[in-house]
Amino acid sequence: MEFYRSHVLVCGGTPCVLEGCKGVRDALIAEVKRRGLDREVKVVETGCLGPCDLGPVIVVYPEGTLYQKVRVSDVPEIVEQHLLKGRVVTRLVGEAPQAGVVKYEEPTYLGVQERIVLRNCGVIDPESIEEYIARDGYRALAKCLTEMKPADVIEAVKKSGLVGRGGAAFPTGLKWSFTAKADADQKYILCNADEGEPGTFKDRLILEGDPHSILEGMAIAGYAVGADKGFIYVRGEYVLSIERLGKAIEQAKALGLLGSNIFGSGFSFDVEIRKGAGAYVCGEETGLIESIEGKRGEPRIKPPYPGTEGLYGKPTVVNNVETIANIPPILLNGPDWFRKFGTERCPGTKVFTLTGDINNKGLIEVPMGITLRRVIYEIGGGIPGGREFKMAQTGGTSGGCLPKELLDVPMDYFTLPEHGSALGSGALLIMDASHCIVDIAECFMRFFEHESCGKCTPCREGTARLHEIVAKIARGEGKPGDLELLDELGSVMQVSSLCGLGQAAPVPIKTMLKYFRDEFEAHINDRLCPTGTCGI
Amino acid sequence: METAAKSASICPAKVSEILAKYSRRPDALVSILHDVQKEAGYLSEEAITEIASGLDIPVSKVYGVATFYTLFSTKPKGQYVIRVCENAPCHVLGAKAIVEALEKELGIPMGGTTSDGKFTLEYTSCLGVCGVAPAIMINEAVYGNLTPERVPLILKEYK
Amino acid sequence: MAMVTIDGRKVEVDAGTTILNAAKKLGIDIPTLCHHPDLAVQAVCRICVVEIEGQKLLQPACAFPVQDGMVVYTNTPRVRQARKVNLELLLARHPQDCLQCVRNRSCELQALAERFGMREIRFEHKLRGLPEDHSTPAIVREPDKCILCRRCVSMCHDVQAAGVLFPSRRGADTVVTPVFGRGLDEVACALCGQCIHACPVGAISERDDTERVWQALADPNKHVVVQTAPATRVSIGEEMGLPPGQIITGKLVAALRRLGFDKVMDTDFTADLTIIEEGNEFLKRLKEGGVLPMITSCSPGWIKFGEHFYPDLLKHISTCKSPQQMFGALVKTYYARKAGIDPKDIFSVSLMPCTAKKYEADRPEMCDSGYKDVDVVLTSRELGRMLREAGIRFEDLPEEEHDDPMGISTGAAAIFGATGGVMEAALRTVYEVATGSELPKIDFEEVRGLKGIKEAQVKVGDLDVRVAVAHGLGNAKKILDLLREGKANYHFIEIMCCPGGCVGGGGQPIPTTMEIRGIRGNALYEADRGLPYRKSHENPAIKQIYAEFLGEPLGEVSHHLLHTHYTPRQKYPSVAKAVCGEAAG
Structure with missing residues (x-):
């Protein structure tokens, strides 16, 4: 391998692409070459580096200096000063919490992160299988195929305590065991990358930043349950994810890491990409299956569950992107290693996406069980302008809203539900005191009305009615009894809707009614908004 | 910039070519609709009928699928479709003002198409770029960290 | 367990x-x-x-x-x-106009509201404001009444294989509709009306033609004749509060007379006539090397389905008109002449278990008498409405006989209303006409019952005649696909559009379930057993009409009045076409 004294990582995640990172990358390559540094300095485009609102972001190693909001016009200076003369361009390091040079992997900036899922994101060139392999890529698969029986693989995943990271938190090993036990001529592994939960973009950035980890994880799952075919169902909007996955599949096939008789083990596995077409409900596993089968993405009645009767009626494992990304490291390092992270009930890490009124928006990975307060104030850098925290919605739009009294609740799949919320996909939407609760509630409810598939009564009619009633309250047309009706309707939707969409749609409104009821009442009874911001 | 959507309809021969690419498998319907729409800009009644005929499935089913997904359109749209996210993370950071700026700048309401057929304005669900909210997507290009002031500048690139 | x-x-x-x-x-x-x-x-x-x-x-x-x-x-x-x-x-999304609704008292939603004692609806009453579909003479759709239960979708796709009704759009905007939101007249709908039986509410119903009949009955210048279809004699009782399976032929005749019909004659008569014509057509095709297998033609839903989906197979269909249309052509010619009535003064009504019959009567080719052969088709449900409105109670009625000269029929005609019945009736006649000897066993059990596709082999002279019977268009499709592939090794096929045959027709009383279809069908076989004549060619009125009017089977008069042709139709609605030049290639 060639040796370079410096590596310049250019974040190639979508948010940075939007801000022009491609131009910066090209300018860096050209400038490095022009200065005759191309044998010493390597410019690498990577997956997401995390601070999505500071793009384009680049990191220069070995120093680990993070530059933000880099423009093409800054490139000559960076090359001249940093790469040639070894001086940090301080004007581009931003106002980090600690003055001076910001080092990317140091906890001072991105806090108490533990990177399992994002181990390669922002470190390797996602379009290079060689770099993935150099970071132990496909070693877990090799270990499974050559040293372990399928049952051992399932046992290891069970022992790790990994639960599904898409939101439902079903134990992954157990799920696999159902499909492994099913007797069928054909089984499937589906990777659910139909990430539609508002505020969530972790799967996008994992796919963009480390697509091979998904292919490897799926192949391991296939080996464990006896499936030789996998599909990745990606949102149609995720253009870059689809492109990178496509390249990764080609590369893996070329090296024999996908295809027939992998590592001479007799095990074969192929992966195809399927593009979604704009339907949140396809994130529900049976809606996703229907969509792959070329139908309206309407969830199926369960049972039967996909584990025994899924895609084309065959036993099918459906796992979320983040769940699958956890698989190779678990198999490589063992379940006990994995259990060192997170909590006893909920081992491992969780990838969160920070959005809303928070200084550092972006992608983070932290141990399961971290408190909201630490995420907001230690990692997220607090609320802009030092404004007051009002609430955080955890788990995306289908999650609950937590008031400041609950800032110290540990965030995991079991504790949050005790407070009426959910960890869900890991989206964290922070809202400061300037926001009107009714206005936000209307926004949430509008989303569900738009995304209900329309199949079952409580969800089709209920989401429309929740929105209608909240919209009336927001317009100052609320009437006594509205809140009780919202509560009752919400409860009925939660227990009688056909799928998770209708069951979760009332969660935000129910928690808002629980923690901010007085604000709704002010809109109804006094026709005024306590925050004075909603225009009632 | 990516290729602009064409507003013309699609010829049966082209549909047939796309169907052949998927071996006329009915389970490839969503992919087929993607490809046909990419070619034609929207899914015309003729294209939907051709697909049904080529896959030998009821045309009502093809129409049912085409109208289920928001990325598909059965009506012609502008050359540039501007999808505006108004989900919570964008809403919290001022998507409403972006909507107003777009409506004002283009002189059409949300859901409308400019009279010259150039722009269509519509809502979308979360684009998954909430780190740079508020965001919009113009055909396949995403724009984030928007302010009402940036709207005219972005539109200028397309005018 | x-x-x-x-x-x-x-x-x-x-x-x-x-x-x-x-x-x-x-x-x-x-x-x-x-x-x-x-x-x-x-x-x-x-x-x-x-x-x-x-x-x-x-x-x-x-x-x-x-x-x-x-x-x-x-x-x-x-x-x-x-x-x-x-x-x-x-x-809250439903019109709640129960008093004006065709399904008042047979509506499942209304029954639930009553059962749950719904006294208050807290959500704003908001209709979707969807347009009604009155585009066909057979079926009316009122999508605002639709509760999106999707039963009609399952019926239309899974059972009838027509694929007309399907959900489009999503969420609260979801609507079950023909493609592109078109009217039923623009799509490949057989107008079988099975969706009506599937619908728990009044979102789909038959077109109500009762007013036109009331007007005709009240018009002193009109001679109003009604014909009663085979399947109605075992189902009208349900409209009048009797359990399914009652044979009420005599009371039905009496009731129709009391409504004011001048003559009450019988479609069963022309069912017998169909057997003579169709049987001879079959023998002719066999003898002369005509197109085989031949398929029965009395089910207008099947005919329309065939015209849309199997235009290449139309030559297989018998050219015989359905019994309804044979009756219509004869009532304004044969009967008019015999009774000395100007055919323009005859108002011809048919009582049918069927919605597709309304469409059939409206076909432009169905005017061979020189007038519209059948003026109005009433379904069993519409007649039920008229009888109830008139206050006629079945328990008070005597049993009366159909009128001459088209009122005498055989058991073979009665079983036309059940799946397999036309085939059985045809075999009874074909055997005896072809061989000149009496059938050893008159009952063909193999073609009876509710199995989707039934097959039998009958030795007629030297030939083993292979027959098949399909009911419900989904089953028909299976046979027709085989036929298209050249794998349907039969001589004669009976196809009935509706599951169970006409006893399960789209115009029959609500509810019509598989169980009820079976009960009505069994009643027809019971009626068959009780009749003096059980073979169409033995019907004295049939012998009389050939002697007096028609001459011979497949003769010139028959050809003109009793036979028809079929029209290939589109599978898809017409759409705007793209302009395709080389540039587009």
Whole structure:
């Protein structure tokens, strides 16, 4: 391998692409070459580096200096000063919490992160299988195929305590065991990358930043349950994810890491990409299956569950992107290693996406069980302008809203539900005191009305009615009894809707009614908004 | 910039070519609709009928699928479709003002198409770029960290 | 087997039985709405939800399978609340114009509202404002009444293979519609009306033509003649409060006379005539090497389906008109001449189990008498309405006979109304006409019953005649696809559009389920056994009409009045075409 004294990582995640990172990358390559540094300095485009609102972001190693909001016009200076003369361009390091040079992997900036899922994101060139392999890529698969029986693989995943990271938190090993036990001529592994939960973009950035980890994880799952075919169902909007996955599949096939008789083990596995077409409900596993089968993405009645009767009626494992990304490291390092992270009930890490009124928006990975307060104030850098925290919605739009009294609740799949919320996909939407609760509630409810598939009564009619009633309250047309009706309707939707969409749609409104009821009442009874911001 | 959507309809021969690419498998319907729409800009009644005929499935089913997904359109749209996210993370950071700026700048309401057929304005669900909210997507290009002031500048690139 | 406890009582059922059926065994009637005994499980209305011990979510009883040891509660406060709120949600989108609705008192939603004592709807009453579809002479759609249970979708796709009705759009905008939101007249709809039987509410119904009949009956210058279809004599009783399967031929005739019809004659007569013409056509095709297999033509839903989906196979269909249209052509020629009435003064009404018959009567080619052969087609349901309006009560009526000269019929004609009946009737005649000897056994059991596709082989002289019978268009499609591939090795095929045959027609009383179709069909076989003549060629009135008017089977008069042709139709609605030049290639 060639040796370079410096590596310049250019974040190639979508948010940075939007801000022009491609131009910066090209300018860096050209400038490095022009200065005759191309044998010493390597410019690498990577997956997401995390601070999505500071793009384009680049990191220069070995120093680990993070530059933000880099423009093409800054490139000559960076090359001249940093790469040639070894001086940090301080004007581009931003106002980090600690003055001076910001080092990317140091906890001072991105806090108490533990990177399992994002181990390669922002470190390797996602379009290079060689770099993935150099970071132990496909070693877990090799270990499974050559040293372990399928049952051992399932046992290891069970022992790790990994639960599904898409939101439902079903134990992954157990799920696999159902499909492994099913007797069928054909089984499937589906990777659910139909990430539609508002505020969530972790799967996008994992796919963009480390697509091979998904292919490897799926192949391991296939080996464990006896499936030789996998599909990745990606949102149609995720253009870059689809492109990178496509390249990764080609590369893996070329090296024999996908295809027939992998590592001479007799095990074969192929992966195809399927593009979604704009339907949140396809994130529900049976809606996703229907969509792959070329139908309206309407969830199926369960049972039967996909584990025994899924895609084309065959036993099918459906796992979320983040769940699958956890698989190779678990198999490589063992379940006990994995259990060192997170909590006893909920081992491992969780990838969160920070959005809303928070200084550092972006992608983070932290141990399961971290408190909201630490995420907001230690990692997220607090609320802009030092404004007051009002609430955080955890788990995306289908999650609950937590008031400041609950800032110290540990965030995991079991504790949050005790407070009426959910960890869900890991989206964290922070809202400061300037926001009107009714206005936000209307926004949430509008989303569900738009995304209900329309199949079952409580969800089709209920989401429309929740929105209608909240919209009336927001317009100052609320009437006594509205809140009780919202509560009752919400409860009925939660227990009688056909799928998770209708069951979760009332969660935000129910928690808002629980923690901010007085604000709704002010809109109804006094026709005024306590925050004075909603225009009632 | 990516290729602009064409507003013309699609010829049966082209549909047939796309169907052949998927071996006329009915389970490839969503992919087929993607490809046909990419070619034609929207899914015309003729294209939907051709697909049904080529896959030998009821045309009502093809129409049912085409109208289920928001990325598909059965009506012609502008050359540039501007999808505006108004989900919570964008809403919290001022998507409403972006909507107003777009409506004002283009002189059409949300859901409308400019009279010259150039722009269509519509809502979308979360684009998954909430780190740079508020965001919009113009055909396949995403724009984030928007302010009402940036709207005219972005539109200028397309005018 | 699984032992389950429902509302504190234990019952043993097969593992996998739904909670709904397990509860039924205990006499517990769980309310349902989207559930239909003959159709695919939908589990979308969420009215039948129940509580299962150990589960947070309520589960739909219609779909959820029991497991050994399961403990179920069907009537807890949580269950009742969910059912009522879901019902309330549906009602808030429903027109609630029950008094003016065709399904008043036969509506399942209305029955549930009554059962749950719905006194208040807290959600704003908001209709979707969708346009009604009056585009065909047969079926009316009122999508605002639709509660999106999808039973019609399952009927139209899974059972009838027509694929007309399907959900489009999504969420609260979801609408079940023909493609592109077109009218039924623009799509490949057989107008079979089975969707009406599937519909729990009044979103789909027959076009009501009763007013035109009332007007004709009140017009002193009109000579109003009615014909009664085979299947109606075992179903009209249901309209009058009798259980299914009652043979009410005589009372029906009496009732029609009391309504004011000048003559009450019988479609069964022309059913016999059909057998003579069709039987001879079949023998001719056999003898002269004509197109085989020949397919029966009396079901207008099947004909329209065939014209849309199998235009290449139309030459297989017998050219015989349906009994309704044979009757229509004869009533304004043969009967008019015999009775000395100017055909322009004859108003010809038919009582049919069928909605497609309304379309058939309106076909432009159905004017061979020089007038519209059948002026109005009434379905069984419409006649029921007229009888109830007139205050006619079946229990008070005597049994009366049909009028001459087209009132005498045989048992062979009666069984036309059940699947396999036309085939059986044809075989009885074909055998005896071809061989000149009497049939050893008159009953062809192999072609009876509700099996989807039935086959039989009958030795007629030296030839083993292979026949097949299909009812329901889904079954018909299977045979027609084989035929298209050259793999249908039959001489003669009977196709009936509706499951069970005409007894299950789209115009029959509500409810019409598979079970009821079977009961009505059995009643027809019972009627057959009770009749003096059981073979069409033995019908003295048939012999008379050939002697006096028609001459011979397949003769010139027959050709003109009793035979027809078919029109290839489009499978897809017409659409705007793209301009395709080389540039587009």
